[in-house]
Amino acid sequence: MISRRDFLQVSMAASALYGASGFGNWARLAAQQRLTQDDLLKFDTYGNVSLIHITDIHAQMVPIYFREPEINIGVGENRGQVPHVTGADFRRLYGIEDGSASAYALTYDDFAALARAYGRVGGLDRMATVINAIRAERPDALLLDGGDTWHGSLTCLRTQGQDMVNVMNKLRPDAMTFHWEFTLGSDRVREIVGGLPFAALGQNIFDKEWDEPASDTFESYKFFERGGVRIAVIGQAFPYMPIANPGWMFPEYSFGIREQRMQEMVDEVRAKGAELVVCLSHNGFDVDKKMAGRVKGIDVILTGHTHDALPEPVLVGETVLIASGSNGKFVSRVDLDVRDGRMMGFRHKLIPIFSDVIEPDKEVAAAIEAERAPFREELEEVVGRTESLLYRRGNFAGTWDDLILAALMSERDAEIAMSPGVRWGPSLLPGQDITREDIYNVTSMTYGQAYRTEMTGERIKLILEDVGDNLFNPDPYYQQGGDMVRVGGLGFTIDVTKPQGERFSDLTFLATGEPIDPARSYVVAGWASVNQGTEGPQIWDVVESYIRKQGTVSVPKNDSIKVIGA
């Protein structure tokens, strides 16, 4: 019988070992221009069970650039804790050399230069190669998809997610949970789920009318027998679906964290003989971290939603948290030693999908090509060119959003613009053409109408405070994930340590430099309203029209937001 202390030591040793050998070597090898697929995949198979985790792909089928955030502030107990560590601090924490392949994959600095050296990341055909290589070593490895899969590209929007469903099926997942999928509308979700050759999980997906599990479509958990081990995978969909996204698109469903029911499910699967309990979650990292400390008996939480990529697991008690990034940039492999009905140790590797290093899987590459072919001309049309690095991630602003805000203010003749603080959307390097596909990659959704309305200064402040609390409430269970709403034509100071109603000050109308007048009405343009019946042109058409007029775009540094308490 292994004690908890032994368990932690064994686990940490295995984890540290992997962090060191994996990451140290890549840096050196890459510097010598010898980064190979074998290096990326090198893993001494361990124990008797392998989990493969992919999440938050956001319909990115082909390789892209993706810059990680510079600003990612943690509050309360999570202040300064991973994943709220970025840049040089992140590299120091994990022993990553500046300028290395790992630095490029996991941090933001020198992004454009490193991107030119190391190339694009992701691509479902490359992910397939990695998954198949793991299966070659462990044929019965479990492949688990954390959701946000059927959303985020032109082809996905046009086919209502069918392109992703078709290609993902070739990767042969064993189970999946959900978030943006529901913005396809509940009829479409049920139609797809009805034909999926794998489990659709969510213990927190409830029938709204009867307030009971929506088990006719979504199972709470599924059992797998792998390596002689009885494994229960419990699904946890995004808890705040009808709040963060338009609830009218899936009115039959209710979500929530439902922590008590999670505990009941863990107890139920343990009673049924589960030797390993895995939670496939779309909670967001800090919510999962809190849940891991309160729900007893989960061995592994595969986290999603907040798009964090961590090269080592985070341990909460005896629960292992894995964070596998977004947009197809990473695949996590977790090998586990499960004996005598419990987890004895693990070995983990976050595998970055360097598109130029990993050979595409031919069958999946052909499937991707087949999905894209009907839209080829539309996808590849060049709309303009960028002189700036265009990226989205960051708590308060990103250059892609600054460009979208400029487009809204110009095309919709508005004084102020608002853009949702989503975390999906690939990056573009300075000098790159902007294609229609690139614009859809950062805007496509089923409720993309760009509204134009009037709001008083008081209301603008109220909106900032409301969204700010979704991000900076010190209790993770009250956080919805995502980032701060982006604003154009408006400057502010935020103190992240203050309570709701007191975080935002010095609201400035940038057009005049004067303070925002609480009583005055401002013309505000925005998009992605959760309200039914929102009217206006689609945001991707607004952005395309603006970029076309500009020809070449350049995004100035955004210095209108001041942050206190970070």
Added chain:
Amino acid sequence: MKITRRDAVAMGLGATMVAMLPLRVSAAGEEAVMAFTGGAEAGEGDITLTAPEIAENGNTVPISVAAPGAVEIMVLATGNPSPEVANFKFGTASGGAEVSTRMRLAGTQDVIAVAKMADGSFIKTARNVKVTIGGCGG
């Protein structure tokens, strides 16, 4: 009913205004607890209040209360203009003292459940329920 853009925007902002005011425990709420307990202090005990952390719709928030052995359970929305939500009495023939209902919340506030036990003592628990406009998923 056809909803125009103007209506939709107006509704959205109406919801905003409601959502933005974190409400404090009202004097009426405290008075209601005192009236229920007859001035006695309610302690902690085996009482579970299940409520969403963030309401999906502030107009209809599902909650449930379980307090094994209770003869009476009172539910209060401390930030509502009228805090009293419901009062449930359990006779000797009742099953377990467990109730579910839905209620309207005027804004982010504490919901309190107080149970009167068979021995005349009182226990209570509270949950903070946030009412928000949301709109920015990751």
